[in-house]
Amino acid sequence: xxxxxxxxxxxxxxxxxxxxxxxxxxxxxxxxxxxxxxxxxxxxxxxxxxxxxxxxxxxxxxxxxxxxxxxxxxxxxxxxxxxxxxxxxxxxxxxxxxxxxxxxxxxxxxxxxxxxxxxxxxxxxxxxxxxxxxxxxxxxxxxxxxxxxxxxxxxxxxxxxxxxxxxxxxxxxxxxxxxxxxxxxxxxxxxxxxxxxxxxxxxxxxxxxxxxxxxxxxxxxxxxxxxxxxxxxxxxxxxxxxxxxxxxxxxxxxxxxxxxxxxxx
Amino acid sequence: xxxxxxxxxxxxxxxxxxxxxxxxxxxxxxxxxxxxxxxxxxxxxxxxxxxxxxxxxxxxxxxxxxxxxxxxxxxxxxxxxxxxxxxxxxxxxxxxxxxxxxxxxxxxxxxxxxxxxxxxxxxxxxxxxxxxxxxxxxxxxxxxxxxxxxxxxxxxxxxxxxxxxxxxxxxxxxxxxxxxxxxxxxxxxxxxxxxxxxxxxxxxxxxxxxxxxxxxxxxxxxxxxxxxxxxxxxxxxxxxxxxxxxxxxxxxxxxxxxxxxxxxxxxxxxxxxxxxxxxxxxxxxxxxxxxxxxxxxxxxxxxxxxxxxxxxxxxxxxxxxxxxxxxxxxxxxxxxxxxxxxxxxxxxxxxxxxxxxxxxxxxxxxxxxxxxxxxxxxxxxxxxxxxxxxxxxxxxxxxxxxxxxxxxxxxxxxxxxxxxxxxxxxxxxxxxxxxxxxxxxxxxxxxxxxxxxxxxxxxxxxxxxxxxxxxxx
Numbered sequence: 001x002x003x004x005x006x007x008x009x010x011x012x013x014x015x016x017x018x019x020x021x022x023x024x025x026x027x028x029x030x031x032x033x034x035x036x037x038x039x040x041x042x043x044x045x046x047x048x049x050x051x052x053x054x055x056x057x058x059x060x061x062x063x064x065x066x067x068x069x070x071x072x073x074x075x076x077x078x079x080x081x082x083x084x085x086x087x088x089x090x091x092x093x094x095x096x097x098x099x100x101x102x103x104x105x106x107x108x109x110x111x112x113x114x115x116x117x118x119x120x121x122x123x124x125x126x127x128x129x130x131x132x133x134x135x136x137x138x139x140x141x142x143x144x145x146x147x148x149x150x151x152x153x154x155x156x157x158x159x160x161x162x163x164x165x166x167x168x169x170x171x172x173x174x175x176x177x178x179x180x181x182x183x184x185x186x187x188x189x190x191x192x193x194x195x196x197x198x199x200x201x202x203x204x205x206x207x208x209x210x211x212x213x214x215x216x217x218x219x220x221x222x223x224x225x226x227x228x229x230x231x232x233x234x235x236x237x238x239x240x241x242x243x244x245x246x247x248x249x250x251x252x253x254x255x256x257x258x259x260x261x262x263x264x265x
Numbered sequence: 266x267x268x269x270x271x272x273x274x275x276x277x278x279x280x281x282x283x284x285x286x287x288x289x290x291x292x293x294x295x296x297x298x299x300x301x302x303x304x305x306x307x308x309x310x311x312x313x314x315x316x317x318x319x320x321x322x323x324x325x326x327x328x329x330x331x332x333x334x335x336x337x338x339x340x341x342x343x344x345x346x347x348x349x350x351x352x353x354x355x356x357x358x359x360x361x362x363x364x365x366x367x368x369x370x371x372x373x374x375x376x377x378x379x380x381x382x383x384x385x386x387x388x389x390x391x392x393x394x395x396x397x398x399x400x401x402x403x404x405x406x407x408x409x410x411x412x413x414x415x416x417x418x419x420x421x422x423x424x425x426x427x428x429x430x431x432x433x434x435x436x437x438x439x440x441x442x443x444x445x446x447x448x449x450x451x452x453x454x455x456x457x458x459x460x461x462x463x464x465x466x467x468x469x470x471x472x473x474x475x476x477x478x479x480x481x482x483x484x485x486x487x488x489x490x491x492x493x494x495x496x497x498x499x500x501x502x503x504x505x506x507x508x509x510x511x512x513x514x515x516x517x518x519x520x521x522x523x524x525x526x527x528x529x530x531x532x533x534x535x536x537x538x539x540x541x542x543x544x545x546x547x548x549x550x551x552x553x554x555x556x557x558x559x560x561x562x563x564x565x566x567x568x569x570x571x572x573x574x575x576x577x578x579x580x581x582x583x584x585x586x587x588x589x590x591x592x593x594x595x596x597x598x599x600x601x602x603x604x605x606x607x608x609x610x611x612x613x614x615x616x617x618x619x620x621x622x623x624x625x626x627x628x629x630x631x632x633x634x635x636x637x638x639x640x641x642x643x644x645x646x647x648x649x650x651x652x653x654x655x656x657x658x659x660x661x662x663x664x665x666x667x668x669x670x671x672x673x674x675x676x677x678x679x680x681x682x683x684x685x686x687x688x689x690x691x692x693x694x695x696x697x698x699x700x701x702x703x704x705x706x707x708x709x710x711x712x713x714x715x716x717x718x719x720x721x722x723x724x725x726x727x728x729x730x731x732x733x734x735x736x737x738x
Contacts, residue, residue, distance in 0.1 A: 021727050021728065025727055026687065026726050026727040026728055027687060027691055027722055027726060028720060028722050028723065029722075029723055030723055030724075030725065030726065030727035030730045030731075031723060033727040033731070034727075034730075049728075049731050051680070051684070051728060051732070052680045053680070054677045054678075054680050054683050054684075055677045057674075057677070059670060059673060060670050060673070060674050060677075061650070062631060062650060062653070063653060063657065063662070063666065063670045064650070064652075064653030064654040064655070064656055064657030064658075064662060065654075065657050065670050065671075065674065066654050066657070068670065068671075068674035071674070071678055072674065072677055072678060075678060075680075152630070152631075152632035152633055152634070153633070156632070156633040156634070156636075156637055157633065181294070183634065184590055184634070185590045185630045185632035185634070187590065187630065188630065189629070189630025189631060189632065190630075190631075191666075192627070192628075192629070192630045192631075193712070193713060194710060194712030194713055195627060195666075195712065196274070196277070196591075196627075196628055197711075197712040197713065197715050197716060198274075198277060198278050198281050198715075198716075199277055199281070199591055199594050199595060199628070200630075200716075201715065201716030201717065202281055202594045203590050203591075203594060203630075204716075204717065205716075206590075228719070228720050229717065231718075231720050232703070232713070232717030232718045232719055232720060233716065233717045233718075235703050235717075235718040235720070236705075236716065236717050236718045257702055259720045260702055260703045260718060260720035260721075261702045261703075262699070262700060262701050262702035262703075263699060263702065
């Protein structure tokens with residue numbers, strides 16, 4: 001991977017980046033976190049992982065418990081205040097930091113400016129690699145026909161659509177296919193998927209239908225929530241379509257089992 | 266129709282297994298979504314127009330008292346009457362009184378969502394009036410004794426074959442003996458039946474897409490021309506409208522009309538756009554003898570006060586539901602009242618009360634597509650999240666949903682404990698799931714595993730693995 005173009009001419013020291021791991025990566029797929037670190041370090045960043053971090057607070061925020069979400073937001077702001085950038089492998093979680101924290105703390109004089117500051121330094125991984133670091137992927141290959149799943153928060157809140165496609169276009173052997181209804185939600189929706197399982201399964205079935213129709217043998221995306229949902233449905237239907245987080249593919253770390261696959265013995 | 270928004274989950278399950286319904290709403294996805302996209306892409310200034318539409322509506326809502334008063338004065342100046350209704354009952358009473366005073370027997374109606382909201386048909390029929398919906402879609406749901414399932418396309422839930430059977434049953438009395446399935450013939454029957462009703466009507470009731478403060482006009486858009494026949498052929502024209510329908514000027518309607526037709530149906534303009542201003546004047550060739558406007562509040566003033574004011578920008582185009590994956594999965598009747606989809610999930614609890622519509626704000630993935638296509642930029646996901654917040658604060662969210670979030674938030678604010686607990690749970694999960702890489706059944710997450718496998722965790726948490734790799738350096 002090539003070195004980043006300096007974004008502001010004056011600074012020559014490498015940016016100090018904190019990885020926001022996200023709950024789902026922490027719990028289900030640590031390899032995404034390691035892939036993100038590799039991508040950032042290869043791009044010349046100094047990466048740290050503050051151990052005080054937990055969750056962005058979205059489950060509370062979207063359930064209506066705004067007070068708990070504020071408590072968690074303050075904890076996140078405190079944990080990440082020292083870093084040049086905070087980068088996470090999820091459009092959904094990073095939308096919380098970028099868009100929702102400033103909104104939920106705007107009337108709190110002690111925290112409003114700090115929320116704004118964190119917001120401006122927070123990036124989803126694909127967007128950070130592409131928009132801020134201008135990296136070009138080199139020497140990475142993935143043999144497969146890949147459908148990129150646009151997750152809703154990344155797409156609509158953070159405007160992430162071209163960035164992952166551009167990054168993936170430099171992966172050797174990887175052929176991108178566009179999904180029909182690519183901008184339609186997969187039905188994950190946080191707690192929605194367990195509160196309204198029938199509707200959620202209908203939505204993910206539609207998504208899987210479009211994946212099938214695209215002829216892709218692999219689905220990748222930038223949000224593990226969607227990917228667990230899509231992989232879970234694919235596996236239930238007995239399909240062999242593989243599912244990876246985009247970071248794993250871009251870092252050349254999509255060599256082990258995909259999401260929902262057994263360890264090879 | 267009375268509000269029955271509770272029971273969403275059950276109605277949704279029924280809808281998902283209703284093959285006719287699934288086929289019918291499937292047509293929205295390919296049809297109207299694509300048509301809107303084409304219409305929008307053909308108009309480079311569409312985004313600027315959305316912003317202009319938002320600004321017109323916000324300005325009006327910020328000065329609603331002024332514009333409503335101005336509107337009333339203009340209607341009165343042109344010989345019309347304005348009635349103020351605080352709620353549904355009040356609105357129905359006003360309209361029943363007018364019908365009684367003029368000795369009405371037959372009432373024709375143009376398509377009006379606010380009349381559905383206030384339950385007008387039931388109220389008038391209880392007085393012994395014959396009420397006929399003249400919009401073809403509304404006519405069909407009236408025959409079927411159903412509620413509209415979409416605010417623009419009331420019968421989107423019905424197949425042609427179902428409509429054919431309905432007509433075969435109800436149109437014999439008009440001499441249509443044979444069962445026909447050809448859409449043109451079916452529409453021909455409606456045209457023929459309604460023709461007589463238009464001429465027989467004593468009172469014609471329409472809604473209003475806009476009310477114009479500077480002229481006292483009401484504006485309706487239709488593609489069938491039924492609104493014009495309703496408002497001009499009856500002796501008395503009654504307009505029912507929510508108080509948020511007023512806009513300052515005729516110019517403002519030109520912006521909003523262009524947004525409306527494109528957002529609703531992907532059309533540049535609807536077939537008919539009708540401005541009605543007051544009763545028939547001397548020398549006019551047609552028009553009603555009396556012109557009444559019933560301005561309905563029904564919870565709107567309360568919305569004006571708080572966080573939900575942007576919802577009052579709504580111009581009832583239906584784009585939010587056409588693009589909503591939940592609506593497209595379950596259709597409009599699952600929402601249990603007259604307003605379905607994202608806009609309905611906000612309006613129903615606001616108008617009918619949280620206690621009657623508790624589920625609706627949660628039946629949404631907050632994917633944001635509705636906001637993206639809303640012609641007046643209503644932040645629908647924020648409104649829905651805010652309703653969840655209000656429900657949380659007012660104690661409507663109870664039991665498992667509340668304790669789950671409470672317990673999780675408690676743990677999430679104790680990082681050390683959180684990491685210890687998750688490390689243990691993930692370790693167990695990884696051990697159990699190692700052989701297949703996934704779970705087919707999980708006792709505590711049956712909602713997930715009824716239709717999906719649950720991918721197993723990789724082995725340990727990221728934080729545990731990271732700490733270990735650091736130590737090994």
